[in-house]
Each structure stands twice: as structure tokens, then as C-alpha cells.
Amino acid sequence: MPNMKRSNASAAATVTVGAMVVATVLSGCGVVRGIMNDGVTDPITxxxxxxxxxxxxxxxxxxxxxxxxxxxxxxxxxxxxxxxxxxxxxxxxxxxxxxxxxxxxxxxxxxxxxxxxxxxxxxxxxxxxxxxxxxxxxxxxxxxxxxxxxxxxxxxxxxxxxxxxxxxxxxxxxxxxx
Incomplete structure (x- = not known):
């Protein structure tokens, strides 16, 4: 039974990470840029x-x-x-x-x-x-x-x-x- 709990937790973590990747891909790079841009909302070159x-x-x-x-x-x-x-x-x-x-x-x-x-x-x-x-x-x-x-x-x-x-x-x- 302990192995079953570990498998379920591992599967849940995989699903969560996968959901985050899908959300990022579907929303475009805006999510990633927003996190990495030190508060700059509209960067310029x-x-x-x-x-x-x-x-x-x-x-x-x-x-x-x-x-x-x-x-x-x-x-x-x-x-x-x-x-x-x-x-x-x-x-x-x-x-x-x-x-x-x-x-x-x-x-x-x-x-x-x-x-x-x-x-x-x-x-x-x-x-x-x-x-x-x-x-x-x-x-x-x-x-x-x-x-x-x-x-x-x-x-x-x-x-x-x-x-x-x-x-x-x-x-x-x-x-x-x-």
C-alpha cells in the first residue's frame, strides 16, 4: 500500500507540472515574460x-x-x-x-x-x-x-x-x- 501512495503522489505531481506547461504554452510567452521582467510590463529593444x-x-x-x-x-x-x-x-x-x-x-x-x-x-x-x-x-x-x-x-x-x-x-x- 505505501507504494500506491507514492505512485499517486508522483502521478499528481506529474499532472500538476504538465498542467503548468500546457497553461504556459496556451497563454503564450506573456506569463513567462511577466515573471522574468522585473516588473517591466512592455519591454523594448x-x-x-x-x-x-x-x-x-x-x-x-x-x-x-x-x-x-x-x-x-x-x-x-x-x-x-x-x-x-x-x-x-x-x-x-x-x-x-x-x-x-x-x-x-x-x-x-x-x-x-x-x-x-x-x-x-x-x-x-x-x-x-x-x-x-x-x-x-x-x-x-x-x-x-x-x-x-x-x-x-x-x-x-x-x-x-x-x-x-x-x-x-x-x-x-x-x-x-x-
């Missing part, structure tokens, strides 16, 4: 994460006719461990204004102009610059500083790239936005 921030940068530069001195793209981890998920990042440098006041006024005009083109502000966000978002990308105009030789606009894409790793993130890449 490394190329999509790059395109996301470059398209946003081109949008801003085109709307404002921003005089770009340099534009640099890189991928960064969204956590302190350097693990997935990753996102695309850009830093766009443009000339200093004649004064801090002129810079502040210019950025304020730009924010209003960008808001007419679908960019939004978040009054609850705390930053040293002017922060806008559109299509999952955050753009921050940093304040002009005494020690800087240029002003910067930083763009951060969404943390949805699960493919990039520390080893494949690569380095900085100069980008032409015109």
Missing part, C-alpha cells in the same frame, strides 16, 4: 530605447531651433547595480546665455513653446532645472552655472530595455540631431 530619446531630442531641437554644440547618447542602468532594465540617455549641449536671468527667461519661453507641442510639466517633480515629459521621455533643461562653458539638456528614456547588460551597454556615442 536596445535600438528602440535609443530611438526613443533621439526622436525626443530631435523634436525639441526642431521646435526650438536649438543651437546644438554637441549631442551624446549612452545607455544607463535604472538601478545602482548596473543591471537591467536599462534606458537610453542623451546630453545635448548648447551655448550659454548672456546672463543667468537671460537663461532663465529663455528656458521659461522654451517650456511654454514645448507645452504647445505636447510636452508636459509636472508640478510635483523636484529638479534644479525645467523638467518636461512626452511619450515616456523626460527632458531637463539644467540651470546655467558660473563654472560651465555651455548649458545642457538631459533626456532620459523609459526603463524598459531588458536586453542590455553592463557588458553590452557600450560607451558614449556622438549623435547628429539635424
Amino acid at each position: 536596445p535600438e528602440q530605447s535609443k530611438t526613443q530619446v533621439i526622436d525626443a531630442a530631435k523634436d525639441i531641437v526642431g521646435i526650438l531651433n536649438l543651437p546644438v554644440q554637441s549631442a551624446t547618447f549612452w545607455r544607463s542602468s535604472c538601478n545602482d547595480q548596473g543591471e537591467a532594465p536599462f534606458r537610453g540617455r542623451m546630453l545635448i549641449s548648447y551655448p550659454l546665455a548672456p546672463s543667468f536671468e537671460a537663461s532663465d527667461a529663455e528656458v521659461a519661453r522654451w517650456v511654454e513653446q514645448l507645452k504647445t507641442q505636447g510636452w508636459t510639466t509636472d508640478p510635483t517633480a523636484h529638479t534644479h532645472g525645467a523638467l518636461l515629459t512626452k511619450n515616456g521621455v523626460s527632458a531637463t533643461f539644467g540651470p546655467q552655472s558660473v563654472s560651465d562653458t555651455q548649458r545642457d539638456l538631459e533626456l532620459l528614456g523609459e526603463c524598459r530595455d531588458l536586453t542590455t547588460t553592463k557588458q553590452t551597454a557600450g560607451g558614449n556615442e556622438d549623435i547628429s540631431l539635424r
Whole structure:
């Protein structure tokens, strides 16, 4: 009789595992992806994460006719461990204004102009610059500083790239936005 109990338990375990495999196959890879994606519900490829921030940068530069001195793209981890998920990042440098006041006024005009083109502000966000978002990308105009030789606009894409790793993130890449 003890062998019978063991056989029944073994058969039940086999049926349970089989049912899980069938459920996963029938529901597609979504179940497995949901378990393995660190909470990312709609992952994107490394190329999509790059395109996301470059398209946003081109949008801003085109709307404002921003005089770009340099534009640099890189991928960064969204956590302190350097693990997935990753996102695309850009830093766009443009000339200093004649004064801090002129810079502040210019950025304020730009924010209003960008808001007419679908960019939004978040009054609850705390930053040293002017922060806008559109299509999952955050753009921050940093304040002009005494020690800087240029002003910067930083763009951060969404943390949805699960493919990039520390080893494949690569380095900085100069980008032409015109």
C-alpha cells in the first residue's frame, strides 16, 4: 500500500507540472515574460530605447531651433547595480546665455513653446532645472552655472530595455540631431 501512495503522489505531481506547461504554452510567452521582467510590463529593444530619446531630442531641437554644440547618447542602468532594465540617455549641449536671468527667461519661453507641442510639466517633480515629459521621455533643461562653458539638456528614456547588460551597454556615442 505505501507504494500506491507514492505512485499517486508522483502521478499528481506529474499532472500538476504538465498542467503548468500546457497553461504556459496556451497563454503564450506573456506569463513567462511577466515573471522574468522585473516588473517591466512592455519591454523594448536596445535600438528602440535609443530611438526613443533621439526622436525626443530631435523634436525639441526642431521646435526650438536649438543651437546644438554637441549631442551624446549612452545607455544607463535604472538601478545602482548596473543591471537591467536599462534606458537610453542623451546630453545635448548648447551655448550659454548672456546672463543667468537671460537663461532663465529663455528656458521659461522654451517650456511654454514645448507645452504647445505636447510636452508636459509636472508640478510635483523636484529638479534644479525645467523638467518636461512626452511619450515616456523626460527632458531637463539644467540651470546655467558660473563654472560651465555651455548649458545642457538631459533626456532620459523609459526603463524598459531588458536586453542590455553592463557588458553590452557600450560607451558614449556622438549623435547628429539635424
